[in-house]
Amino acid sequence: MNKIWKTTAAVGLIGASIWTGSVLNLTAEGAGVTNQPGTADDPVVTKSYVEQAIQQAIKGGGATTTPTTPTNPTTPSTSEGSGSSSDAVSIVDVKPGQILIASAGAEFVVRAGKAVIYSQDLNGVADLTDGKDITNGGAVANNHLLSFPRDGRGIQVQEGNKYNLTVMVRGGYKIQ
Template identity: 70%
Template structure:
């Protein structure tokens, strides 16, 4: 009698599991879409790279300030490497970004406002030290960086946007 009970219990459990599995047979969400349709677009790496490059090159609108300077430039095509000598000031145009790669730099600002350090998420005031390899954003023209007083080495700066050296 014990074996009949075990066989019956096993048959009921297996049958119930099969029945429950067939009733609960639903597709995973999103598995029913066809790749390449509007519901599931497929793009290639080259397309994404091209779109990013167009956004960088075409989304500019960066301008170069026209106030008197010894040297000025505008880089809407990408990043330029600029050397800043002691005693010179690298002044950014509106919307320009700097990354100080080497040297000891401090913020230059004609007013009390500073420059946004996007890497640390804080504002660096006029005369404040700039950490190397930090992304700086200049929301208005007339602000920039210069070599720290007493330092005799040049600054190497990556610049995206307009700038001038005074």
Template identity: 60%
Template sequence: MKGYVKLAGITFIIGSSITIGAILNTPAAGAGTTPGTTDDPVVTKSYVDQQIQQALNGGSGENTNPTNPTQPSQGADEVKNVALKPGKILIADAGTEFIVRSGNAVIYTEVSSGVADLTDGKDLLNGQAAPKNHLLSFPREGRGIQVKEGQTSNLIVMVRGGYTIK
């Protein structure tokens, strides 16, 4: 008889669990919507790209053609090849980068601190040689490069950012 009581108890617990689970198994709000309807629209990648571009443009809505997004303007990221004549100084704006491509250049600074050679990870001070094909960073204005004394040919420099020639 004890076996029947245990079996009846287990059957009652299992049956109650199934009943309670069925009652509590209701779908969450909104989970019953069908994708592609007005409640849950399906969007294309071009539409998402258009919305992102509009958000980046400050919500101006300039880019109305999602299949051909506008390219960012080159502006400060444009690389220019500059020919510097002997006796001239190429002065960088703050944040400008140079790469000496041909000729012999030396660092020019109006202050005691120098120019960062990002390729070698060191500072180059006034009068030191600027190595060819090294990325040079100019953190502040008043710093630049010039043609090494005695060189008669032009210096070719790739410049990204603003600069002036003195």
């Protein structure tokens, strides 16, 4: 009798659990559905609208100016880069003898070449990757994020090196 009682109780408990689970599942499925497709909270869009939005995102939402480099690096001419879109990244080549000067708030990442910091005063540039300050003439490690807090600071090709720098720039800059 004890064995029959245990079997009946186990079958009843399993059956009640299955029934309770299915009732709770039906309630949970219906409770969370508030954003039906086609409502104001979840609008249906057309293919042309999506394509137009993608084209605007690719173009960056505005015109950007491509920097020009001087034809003769010994000439003290300057060229300015775009600072209109702070999220846009420009790839800039810096030749030996040129200085890439950052606008306040600009960020540089040296991708190729040997660079050193250029600063007119004693203060330097923040290397955010290492968490340290690099002063004038200090070497810059490749693939490190540099932050320029003020105008007039920049980077240049290390003295004696004959190869260009390739730099990713976010923010304003000019080449001297």
